[in-house]
Amino acid sequence: MSEAIVKTVRVPLIALDSNLRVKTANRSFYETFKVRPKETENKLLYDLGNRQWDIPKLRTLLGEILPHKNMFEDFVVEHDFETIGQKIMILNARILQQGPEKKPLILLSIEDITERKKAEEERRWLERQKDEFIGIASHELKTPVTSIKAYTQILQHRFQKAGDMKSAEMVGKMDAQIDKLTSLIGDLLDVTKIEGGKLQYHEGPFDFNELIGEIVEEMQRLTTKHTLVQQLTKSRTITGDRDRIGQVITNFLSNAIKYSLHADTIIIKTKTDKEGVTLCVQDFGCGISKSDQEKLFKRFSRIIASDQKAYPGMGLGLYITSEIIKRHNGKIWVESEKGKGSTFCFSLPLKQ
Known part of the structure:
Protein backbone atom coordinates (compact mmCIF):
# COMPACT_ATOMS: atom_id res chain seq x y z
CA MET A 1 0.00 0.00 0.00
CA SER A 2 2.79 2.47 0.93
CA GLU A 3 4.51 1.86 -2.40
CA ALA A 4 1.27 2.57 -4.27
CA ILE A 5 0.89 5.85 -2.40
CA VAL A 6 4.46 6.87 -3.19
CA LYS A 7 4.13 6.09 -6.89
CA THR A 8 0.88 8.07 -7.19
CA VAL A 9 2.15 11.38 -5.82
CA ARG A 10 3.58 13.81 -8.37
CA VAL A 11 5.99 15.74 -6.12
CA PRO A 12 9.21 13.95 -5.07
CA LEU A 13 8.29 11.46 -2.34
CA ILE A 14 10.21 8.76 -0.50
CA ALA A 15 9.21 6.20 2.12
CA LEU A 16 11.70 5.56 4.94
CA ASP A 17 11.79 2.82 7.54
CA SER A 18 12.36 3.49 11.22
CA ASN A 19 16.13 3.49 10.64
CA LEU A 20 15.74 6.17 7.93
CA ARG A 21 16.59 3.77 5.12
CA VAL A 22 14.80 4.32 1.83
CA LYS A 23 12.16 1.66 1.19
CA THR A 24 10.88 3.19 -2.03
CA ALA A 25 10.76 6.47 -3.95
CA ASN A 26 8.65 7.78 -6.79
CA ARG A 27 9.65 8.73 -10.31
CA SER A 28 9.56 12.45 -9.53
CA PHE A 29 12.20 12.00 -6.83
CA TYR A 30 14.58 10.21 -9.20
CA GLU A 31 14.07 12.76 -11.98
CA THR A 32 14.37 15.83 -9.77
CA PHE A 33 17.48 14.76 -7.88
CA LYS A 34 19.15 12.82 -10.74
CA VAL A 35 19.52 9.49 -8.94
CA ARG A 36 18.65 5.89 -9.84
CA PRO A 37 16.63 3.32 -7.85
CA LYS A 38 19.58 0.97 -7.28
CA GLU A 39 21.55 3.86 -5.75
CA THR A 40 18.65 4.77 -3.49
CA GLU A 41 16.59 1.85 -2.22
CA ASN A 42 17.63 0.30 1.11
CA LYS A 43 20.25 3.02 1.55
CA LEU A 44 20.43 5.32 4.55
CA LEU A 45 18.90 8.66 3.57
CA TYR A 46 21.94 10.62 4.68
CA ASP A 47 24.26 8.47 2.54
CA LEU A 48 22.45 9.14 -0.73
CA GLY A 49 24.38 10.82 -3.54
CA ASN A 50 27.77 10.96 -1.83
CA ARG A 51 26.10 12.11 1.41
CA GLN A 52 24.38 15.03 -0.30
CA TRP A 53 21.31 14.43 1.85
CA ASP A 54 23.24 14.78 5.09
CA ILE A 55 21.57 18.11 5.76
CA PRO A 56 21.66 19.35 9.39
CA LYS A 57 18.13 20.75 9.29
CA LEU A 58 16.80 17.50 7.83
CA ARG A 59 18.53 15.54 10.60
CA THR A 60 16.84 17.74 13.17
CA LEU A 61 13.42 17.30 11.59
CA LEU A 62 13.62 13.52 11.27
CA GLY A 63 15.57 12.84 14.45
CA GLU A 64 14.04 15.23 16.94
CA ILE A 65 10.75 16.71 15.76
CA LEU A 66 9.09 13.82 13.94
CA PRO A 67 9.34 11.21 16.75
CA HIS A 68 7.42 13.52 19.08
CA LYS A 69 4.85 15.01 16.71
CA ASN A 70 4.23 12.23 14.14
CA MET A 71 4.37 14.84 11.37
CA PHE A 72 5.80 18.16 10.27
CA GLU A 73 4.69 20.49 7.50
CA ASP A 74 6.06 23.26 5.30
CA PHE A 75 9.65 23.28 6.48
CA VAL A 76 11.77 25.23 4.00
CA VAL A 77 15.27 23.87 3.41
CA GLU A 78 17.86 25.44 1.13
CA HIS A 79 20.76 23.20 0.10
CA ASP A 80 23.52 23.11 -2.49
CA PHE A 81 23.59 19.65 -4.09
CA GLU A 82 26.77 18.46 -5.74
CA THR A 83 25.11 17.26 -8.94
CA ILE A 84 22.09 19.55 -9.40
CA GLY A 85 23.15 22.75 -7.67
CA GLN A 86 21.22 25.01 -5.32
CA LYS A 87 17.72 23.88 -4.41
CA ILE A 88 15.02 25.41 -2.24
CA MET A 89 12.63 22.76 -0.96
CA ILE A 90 9.50 22.48 1.17
CA LEU A 91 9.57 19.33 3.30
CA ASN A 92 6.53 17.55 4.70
CA ALA A 93 6.71 14.30 6.64
CA ARG A 94 4.24 11.99 8.27
CA ILE A 95 4.50 8.68 10.10
CA LEU A 96 2.37 6.08 8.32
CA GLN A 97 1.06 3.21 10.44
CA GLN A 98 0.83 -0.01 8.39
CA GLY A 99 -0.97 -2.24 10.84
CA PRO A 100 -0.21 -4.14 14.06
CA GLU A 101 2.28 -6.56 12.47
CA LYS A 102 4.25 -4.07 10.38
CA LYS A 103 6.56 -1.32 11.45
CA PRO A 104 5.49 2.22 10.60
CA LEU A 105 7.02 4.09 7.69
CA ILE A 106 7.96 7.72 7.30
CA LEU A 107 6.59 9.43 4.20
CA LEU A 108 8.76 12.38 3.22
CA SER A 109 7.61 14.70 0.44
CA ILE A 110 10.08 17.16 -1.06
CA GLU A 111 8.61 19.97 -3.13
CA ASP A 112 11.17 21.79 -5.25
CA ILE A 113 10.27 25.49 -5.17
CA THR A 114 13.56 26.80 -6.57
CA GLU A 115 12.08 28.18 -9.79
CA ARG A 116 9.10 29.64 -7.95
CA LYS A 117 11.43 31.45 -5.55
CA LYS A 118 13.53 32.73 -8.43
CA ALA A 119 10.39 34.00 -10.16
CA GLU A 120 9.25 35.71 -6.95
CA GLU A 121 12.65 37.32 -6.48
CA GLU A 122 12.65 38.49 -10.10
CA ARG A 123 9.15 39.91 -9.67
CA ARG A 124 10.24 41.78 -6.54
CA TRP A 125 13.29 43.09 -8.38
CA LEU A 126 11.10 44.30 -11.25
CA GLU A 127 8.75 45.96 -8.77
CA ARG A 128 11.69 47.77 -7.18
CA GLN A 129 12.93 48.87 -10.59
CA LYS A 130 9.45 50.07 -11.54
CA ASP A 131 9.07 52.00 -8.28
CA GLU A 132 12.50 53.57 -8.75
CA PHE A 133 11.63 54.58 -12.32
CA ILE A 134 8.29 56.03 -11.26
CA GLY A 135 9.99 58.01 -8.50
CA ILE A 136 12.69 59.41 -10.78
CA ALA A 137 10.26 60.19 -13.61
CA SER A 138 7.85 61.92 -11.23
CA HIS A 139 10.56 64.12 -9.75
CA GLU A 140 11.88 64.99 -13.21
CA LEU A 141 8.39 65.91 -14.43
CA LYS A 142 7.43 67.98 -11.42
CA THR A 143 9.75 70.94 -12.05
CA PRO A 144 8.95 71.56 -15.75
CA VAL A 145 5.22 71.11 -15.16
CA THR A 146 5.37 73.66 -12.33
CA SER A 147 7.09 76.09 -14.71
CA ILE A 148 4.52 75.47 -17.46
CA LYS A 149 1.75 76.10 -14.92
CA ALA A 150 3.28 79.45 -13.94
CA TYR A 151 3.74 80.60 -17.55
CA THR A 152 0.19 79.52 -18.41
CA GLN A 153 -1.26 81.62 -15.60
CA ILE A 154 0.81 84.62 -16.71
CA LEU A 155 -0.39 84.16 -20.29
CA GLN A 156 -4.01 83.86 -19.21
CA HIS A 157 -3.72 87.02 -17.13
CA ARG A 158 -2.26 88.92 -20.11
CA PHE A 159 -5.07 87.79 -22.42
CA GLN A 160 -7.65 88.86 -19.83
CA LYS A 161 -5.95 92.23 -19.41
CA ALA A 162 -5.95 92.73 -23.20
CA GLY A 163 -9.64 91.86 -23.38
CA ASP A 164 -9.02 88.73 -25.47
CA MET A 165 -11.41 86.53 -23.50
CA LYS A 166 -11.55 83.76 -26.12
CA SER A 167 -7.80 83.22 -25.90
CA ALA A 168 -7.95 83.53 -22.11
CA GLU A 169 -10.60 80.79 -22.03
CA MET A 170 -8.47 78.49 -24.19
CA VAL A 171 -5.45 79.03 -21.95
CA GLY A 172 -7.72 78.42 -18.95
CA LYS A 173 -8.62 75.00 -20.36
CA MET A 174 -4.94 74.28 -20.84
CA ASP A 175 -4.34 75.31 -17.23
CA ALA A 176 -7.03 72.85 -16.08
CA GLN A 177 -5.29 70.03 -17.95
CA ILE A 178 -1.99 71.01 -16.33
CA ASP A 179 -3.74 70.70 -12.96
CA LYS A 180 -4.75 67.14 -13.88
CA LEU A 181 -1.17 66.34 -14.86
CA THR A 182 0.08 67.85 -11.60
CA SER A 183 -2.37 65.66 -9.69
CA LEU A 184 -1.16 62.53 -11.51
CA ILE A 185 2.46 63.39 -10.74
CA GLY A 186 1.48 63.93 -7.11
CA ASP A 187 -0.13 60.49 -7.02
CA LEU A 188 3.00 58.88 -8.47
CA LEU A 189 5.18 60.61 -5.90
CA ASP A 190 2.85 59.53 -3.09
CA VAL A 191 3.01 55.92 -4.27
CA THR A 192 6.81 55.87 -4.28
CA LYS A 193 6.83 57.42 -0.80
CA ILE A 194 4.30 54.88 0.48
CA GLU A 195 6.30 51.97 -0.92
CA GLY A 196 9.45 53.38 0.67
CA GLY A 197 7.73 54.13 3.97
CA LYS A 198 8.50 57.84 3.50
CA LEU A 199 5.05 59.39 3.12
CA GLN A 200 4.98 62.11 5.75
CA TYR A 201 2.09 62.72 8.12
CA HIS A 202 1.51 65.77 10.30
CA GLU A 203 -1.05 64.79 12.89
Missing part, protein backbone atom coordinates in the same frame (compact mmCIF):
# COMPACT_ATOMS: atom_id res chain seq x y z
CA GLY A 204 -3.09 67.08 15.08
CA PRO A 205 -6.69 67.68 16.22
CA PHE A 206 -9.22 69.04 13.72
CA ASP A 207 -12.97 69.41 13.27
CA PHE A 208 -14.17 66.59 11.00
CA ASN A 209 -17.33 68.26 9.67
CA GLU A 210 -15.49 71.51 9.00
CA LEU A 211 -13.02 69.66 6.78
CA ILE A 212 -15.85 67.91 4.94
CA GLY A 213 -17.65 71.21 4.36
CA GLU A 214 -14.56 72.86 2.90
CA ILE A 215 -13.94 70.02 0.46
CA VAL A 216 -17.59 69.69 -0.58
CA GLU A 217 -17.72 73.44 -1.29
CA GLU A 218 -14.55 73.22 -3.37
CA MET A 219 -15.73 70.14 -5.31
CA GLN A 220 -19.18 71.63 -5.92
CA ARG A 221 -17.53 74.51 -7.77
CA LEU A 222 -15.93 72.00 -10.13
CA THR A 223 -19.17 70.30 -11.21
CA THR A 224 -22.37 71.82 -12.56
CA LYS A 225 -23.95 68.45 -13.35
CA HIS A 226 -24.07 67.13 -9.79
CA THR A 227 -25.51 68.30 -6.50
CA LEU A 228 -23.43 67.32 -3.49
CA VAL A 229 -25.81 66.68 -0.59
CA GLN A 230 -24.42 66.68 2.95
CA GLN A 231 -26.10 64.53 5.59
CA LEU A 232 -23.75 65.05 8.52
CA THR A 233 -24.22 64.11 12.15
CA LYS A 234 -22.87 66.20 15.02
CA SER A 235 -19.26 67.08 14.39
CA ARG A 236 -16.39 65.57 16.35
CA THR A 237 -12.80 66.58 16.81
CA ILE A 238 -10.47 63.84 15.65
CA THR A 239 -6.71 63.52 15.61
CA GLY A 240 -4.91 62.88 12.35
CA ASP A 241 -3.31 64.48 9.33
CA ARG A 242 -5.98 66.95 8.19
CA ASP A 243 -4.55 67.33 4.69
CA ARG A 244 -4.21 63.58 4.12
CA ILE A 245 -7.74 62.86 5.35
CA GLY A 246 -8.89 65.67 3.07
CA GLN A 247 -7.07 63.92 0.23
CA VAL A 248 -9.16 60.79 0.91
CA ILE A 249 -12.45 62.71 0.92
CA THR A 250 -11.48 64.53 -2.28
CA ASN A 251 -10.68 61.22 -3.96
CA PHE A 252 -14.05 59.75 -2.94
CA LEU A 253 -15.91 62.76 -4.32
CA SER A 254 -13.84 62.93 -7.52
CA ASN A 255 -14.58 59.28 -8.22
CA ALA A 256 -18.28 59.73 -7.48
CA ILE A 257 -18.43 62.59 -9.99
CA LYS A 258 -16.37 60.72 -12.58
CA TYR A 259 -18.45 57.53 -12.45
CA SER A 260 -21.88 59.22 -12.25
CA LEU A 261 -22.27 60.51 -15.78
CA HIS A 262 -26.04 59.95 -15.87
CA ALA A 263 -26.90 60.77 -12.25
CA ASP A 264 -27.12 64.21 -10.68
CA THR A 265 -26.94 63.58 -6.93
CA ILE A 266 -24.06 62.55 -4.70
CA ILE A 267 -24.66 62.07 -0.98
CA ILE A 268 -22.03 62.65 1.70
CA LYS A 269 -23.04 61.27 5.08
CA THR A 270 -21.34 60.76 8.42
CA LYS A 271 -21.96 58.71 11.52
CA THR A 272 -20.35 59.13 14.92
CA ASP A 273 -20.23 57.00 18.04
CA LYS A 274 -18.00 56.71 21.09
CA GLU A 275 -15.41 54.76 19.10
CA GLY A 276 -14.97 57.06 16.12
CA VAL A 277 -16.37 58.65 12.98
CA THR A 278 -17.47 57.19 9.66
CA LEU A 279 -17.82 58.99 6.34
CA CYS A 280 -19.58 57.55 3.29
CA VAL A 281 -19.90 58.97 -0.22
CA GLN A 282 -22.81 57.50 -2.17
CA ASP A 283 -23.22 57.87 -5.91
CA PHE A 284 -25.84 56.50 -8.31
CA GLY A 285 -23.53 55.82 -11.22
CA CYS A 286 -22.29 52.74 -13.05
CA GLY A 287 -21.51 50.65 -9.96
CA ILE A 288 -18.70 48.13 -9.59
CA SER A 289 -18.77 44.38 -10.16
CA LYS A 290 -17.74 41.97 -7.39
CA SER A 291 -14.61 40.95 -9.28
CA ASP A 292 -13.50 44.59 -9.60
CA GLN A 293 -14.25 45.31 -5.94
CA GLU A 294 -11.70 42.70 -4.87
CA LYS A 295 -8.82 44.58 -6.55
CA LEU A 296 -10.13 48.11 -6.13
CA PHE A 297 -7.62 49.24 -3.49
CA LYS A 298 -4.57 47.79 -5.24
CA ARG A 299 -2.04 49.78 -7.24
CA PHE A 300 -2.89 50.54 -10.87
CA SER A 301 -6.36 49.00 -10.56
CA ARG A 302 -8.83 50.57 -12.99
CA ILE A 303 -12.54 50.01 -13.50
CA ILE A 304 -13.90 48.97 -16.89
CA ALA A 305 -17.51 50.01 -17.45
CA SER A 306 -20.19 47.67 -18.77
CA ASP A 307 -19.72 49.20 -22.23
CA GLN A 308 -15.98 48.35 -22.00
CA LYS A 309 -15.11 52.02 -21.57
CA ALA A 310 -12.03 52.59 -19.43
CA TYR A 311 -12.39 55.68 -17.25
CA PRO A 312 -9.44 58.09 -17.12
CA GLY A 313 -6.81 57.76 -14.41
CA MET A 314 -3.93 55.50 -13.47
CA GLY A 315 -5.68 53.51 -10.75
CA LEU A 316 -3.62 54.98 -7.91
CA GLY A 317 -6.12 57.15 -6.02
CA LEU A 318 -7.89 54.45 -4.03
CA TYR A 319 -4.62 52.66 -3.30
CA ILE A 320 -3.22 55.88 -1.82
CA THR A 321 -6.40 56.58 0.15
CA SER A 322 -6.45 53.06 1.59
CA GLU A 323 -2.83 53.45 2.75
CA ILE A 324 -3.64 56.81 4.36
CA ILE A 325 -6.60 55.32 6.23
CA LYS A 326 -4.53 52.31 7.36
CA ARG A 327 -1.88 54.71 8.64
CA HIS A 328 -4.58 56.33 10.79
CA ASN A 329 -5.64 52.90 12.16
CA GLY A 330 -8.92 53.19 10.29
CA LYS A 331 -10.91 51.02 7.90
CA ILE A 332 -11.92 51.58 4.29
CA TRP A 333 -14.49 49.68 2.23
CA VAL A 334 -16.95 49.83 -0.64
CA GLU A 335 -20.53 48.66 -1.11
CA SER A 336 -21.62 48.52 -4.73
CA GLU A 337 -23.89 46.86 -7.24
CA LYS A 338 -23.29 46.95 -10.96
CA GLY A 339 -25.55 49.52 -12.60
CA LYS A 340 -26.90 50.91 -9.30
CA GLY A 341 -24.06 52.98 -7.91
CA SER A 342 -21.45 52.72 -5.18
CA THR A 343 -20.93 53.80 -1.60
CA PHE A 344 -17.34 54.32 -0.48
CA CYS A 345 -16.73 54.58 3.26
CA PHE A 346 -13.94 54.99 5.76
CA SER A 347 -13.94 55.06 9.54
CA LEU A 348 -11.42 56.61 11.90
CA PRO A 349 -10.98 56.15 15.64
CA LEU A 350 -11.36 59.25 17.81
CA LYS A 351 -8.02 58.49 19.46
CA GLN A 352 -5.00 57.33 17.47
